[in-house]
Amino acid sequence: MKTLLKKTASLLLTLLLTSFLVFLAFELIDGDPARTMLGDQATEQRVQALQAELGLDKPFFTRYIGWLGGFVTGDFGVSFSYRQPVWEILAPKLGPTAVTGALAFLLITVCGLPLGLFSAHWKHPAVLAVRTFFEQLIMAVPPFVLGIGLSWGFGVVLHAFTPGDFPALSEDPLGAVRYLFFAALALAVPRIAMTARMLRMSVSGELGRDYVRASMARGATRRQALTRHVLKNALPATVAFLAQTMAELVGSGVIVEQVFGVPGVGRLLVASIGNRDYPVVCTVIVMLAFFVLVSGALADAVNLMIDPGRRGGKSHA
Amino acid sequence: MLEIRNLRVHFYTRPVPAVDGIDLTVPDGEIVGLVGESGSGKTVTATAAAGLLDRGACEVSGRILLNGEDLLTLPARRLTALRGRAVGMVFQDPAAALDPLMRAGKQAGEALALHTKLPKSERKAAVLQAFRDVELPDPERVYNAYPRELSGGMQQRVMIASALVSSPSLLLLDEPTTALDVTVQAEILALLKRLNAEKGISMLLISHDLNVVRHVAKRVAVMQGGKLVETGETEALFRAPRQDYTKRLIAAAPKPFGGAAGVRMRGDAGSE
Ligand SMILES: Nc1ncnc2c1ncn2[C@@H]1O[C@H](COP(=O)(O)OP(=O)(O)OP(=O)(O)O)[C@@H](O)[C@H]1O
Numbered sequence: 001m002k003t004l005l006k007k008t009a010s011l012l013l014t015l016l017l018t019s020f021l022v023f024l025a026f027e028l029i030d031g032d033p034a035r036t037m038l039g040d041q042a043t044e045q046r047v048q049a050l051q052a053e054l055g056l057d058k059p060f061f062t063r064y065i066g067w068l069g070g071f072v073t074g075d076f077g078v079s080f081s082y083r084q085p086v087w088e089i090l091a092p093k094l095g096p097t098a099v100t101g102a103l104a105f106l107l108i109t110v111c112g113l114p115l116g117l118f119s120a121h122w123k124h125p126a127v128l129a130v131r132t133f134f135e136q137l138i139m140a141v142p143p144f145v146l147g148i149g150l151s152w153g154f155g156v157v158l159h160a161f162t163p164g165d166f167p168a169l170s171e172d173p174l175g176a177v178r179y180l181f182f183a184a185l186a187l188a189v190p191r192i193a194m195t196a197r198m199l200r201m202s203v204s205g206e207l208g209r210d211y212v213r214a215s216m217a218r219g220a221t222r223r224q225a226l227t228r229h230v231l232k233n234a235l236p237a238t239v240a241f242l243a244q245t246m247a248e249l250v251g252s253g254v255i256v257e258q259v260f261g262v263p264g265v266g267r268l269l270v271a272s273i274g275n276r277d278y279p280v281v282c283t284v285i286v287m288l289a290f291f292v293l294v295s296g297a298l299a300d301a302v303n304l305m306i307d308p309g310r311r312g313g314k315s316h317a
Numbered sequence: 318m319l320e321i322r323n324l325r326v327h328f329y330t331r332p333v334p335a336v337d338g339i340d341l342t343v344p345d346g347e348i349v350g351l352v353g354e355s356g357s358g359k360t361v362t363a364t365a366a367a368g369l370l371d372r373g374a375c376e377v378s379g380r381i382l383l384n385g386e387d388l389l390t391l392p393a394r395r396l397t398a399l400r401g402r403a404v405g406m407v408f409q410d411p412a413a414a415l416d417p418l419m420r421a422g423k424q425a426g427e428a429l430a431l432h433t434k435l436p437k438s439e440r441k442a443a444v445l446q447a448f449r450d451v452e453l454p455d456p457e458r459v460y461n462a463y464p465r466e467l468s469g470g471m472q473q474r475v476m477i478a479s480a481l482v483s484s485p486s487l488l489l490l491d492e493p494t495t496a497l498d499v500t501v502q503a504e505i506l507a508l509l510k511r512l513n514a515e516k517g518i519s520m521l522l523i524s525h526d527l528n529v530v531r532h533v534a535k536r537v538a539v540m541q542g543g544k545l546v547e548t549g550e551t552e553a554l555f556r557a558p559r560q561d562y563t564k565r566l567i568a569a570a571p572k573p574f575g576g577a578a579g580v581r582m583r584g585d586a587g588s589e
């Protein structure tokens with residue numbers, strides 16, 4: 001109970017700090033929202049009028065406290081560039097982003113984990129060489145290059161979807177999911193390789209341990225030792241890795257949305273940073289940070305369930 | 318009865334065989350010691366006798382006869398069955414030999430779960446009996462404990478119990494006391510002696526410490542570089558070692574004065 005309280009407190013503190021840093025960053029970088037919106041031709045008077053309207057004439061801390069006060073009461077403020085409540089702009093973007101992320105995560109677990117287990121068993125030297133080659137190739141390709149490749153291959157060559165023509169999630173859910181699947185694929189492929197590799201290494205490591213030999217000495221086959229003992233022991237590292245993957249999907253998701261023209265949170269974020277629209281940017285970033293922190297906390301909770309005594313990382317024996 | 322005949326184990330990754338043509342017999346009801354310096358091939362010998370060699374990683378020749386059946390030519394299925402029933406193995410580091418995430422009782426009953434159709438309650442009864450046989454205090458509590466909640470000595474007793482549940486005729490003990498401190502060492506050795514006397518289980522007791530073996534094993538084999546350099550009655554061998562290597566092993570060990578309680582030697586610190 002006490003740890004739960006402590007964890008929640010540190011989570012809130014981290015979010016607070018995040019929002020402050022984002023706010024501060026806008027204060028430090030070049031570009032004033034009012035000037036950006038009105039363009040170079042605008043008179044000084046009009047700029048000042050707009051600044052007053054947006055509350056930009058007030059000192060930094062007043063603005064931050066004002067924003068924070070609104071945020072904690074569920075009022076995320078009004079977007080500078082769209083002149084609409086932030087929530088109204090953000091809400092429709094959540095769907096595509098969530099679907100892409102969830103699809104990618106599904107692909108990663110469904111493909112990465114079996115591949116990893118399989119390759120922990122498969123030790124032929126030729127297979128090993130091919131596997132290493134592909135692993136390194138896939139992991140070395142940056143997501144946007146892979147994204148452009150996939151978008152060209154499936155979109156332009158195979159006509160599996162039309163890049164840039166995203167059907168609305170509410171009107172054509174199947175078409176939308178189909179479209180997002182390819183973005184998810186670009187997001188997932190490098191991480192499938194990483195997940196498989198991670199699981200393979202952790203399973204191979206566990207397979208070499210004494211408790212596996214001991215179980216086999218009691219009459220277990222290698223396969224039985226694997227399912228009875230090894231998988232459970234390899235799980236904490238895997239869960240932690242998947243949580244980290246989930247967090248990383250947030251970052252690469254922004255890029256992939258850009259490449260595939262997915263109208264999601266990532267594209268909104270990039271556009272809003274360009275517009276110096278910090279009510280939107282702050283809300284989005286705090287939200288994403290919250291997601292990252294929660295996935296980490298979730299992983300901790302799952303591992304605590306697997307190993308109630310918590311042997312702490314890999315420090316056994 | 319275990320009879321090892323001209324056993325040779327050559328790992329593909331190493332230039333010389335780890336075990337190079339040894340002959341060793343553990344008669345029914347006897348404790349035989351196997352001593353030698355680190356890397357002499359003791360663990361590989363025990364692993365082979367337990368039918369646990371990874372046949373894809375080494376070339377094996379010779380025969381390992383367990384009650385007349387050759388483990389090296391037995392089909393895989395028969396071999397696994399034999400492992401869970403006729404032979405038990407105990408390892409040097411009990412903390413590493415126990416799965417940290419499985420309760421001690423479940424691990425100790427694993428051989429029964431894998432090889433019998435006994436209902437869970439009877440398996441538990443058998444495990445609790447084995448726990449009492451190895452003199453574990455409060456067997457119920459130990460049954461539900463995770464390995465890390467037990468002391469080193471208790472962990473090793475759980476390991477011995479996990480081998481005993483299936484009433485094997487042979488125990489392979491690979492340095493079972495090396496990781497334990499002196500008093501616990503003596504207790505475990507006394508326990509092994511008692512199990513041998515009461516249940517007639519034969520044992521191959523491996524150690525790099527001649528003094529561990531001295532008070533427990535009737536016969537002892539001395540191993541060096543994969544070969545047996547000397548075999549004989551333990552006391553005779555102590556009184557009149559024929560090989561220089563054996564003399565050195567004896568000289569390296571401090572003279573025991575407190576009986577089995579005096580077992581501990583310099584070599585303990587340096588190995589593995
Ligand atoms: N799986 C393996 N693959 C390759 N070489 C091995 C393997 N297992 C053991 N060896 C080698 O075989 C030799 C004998 O090893 P073994 O473990 O039997 O020695 P030991 O007498 O038990 O020593 P210690 O007292 O240190 O336990 C060593 O040189 C070791 O490196």
Ligand SMILES: [Mg+2]
Binds near residue numbers: 360361
């Ligand atoms: Mg050894």
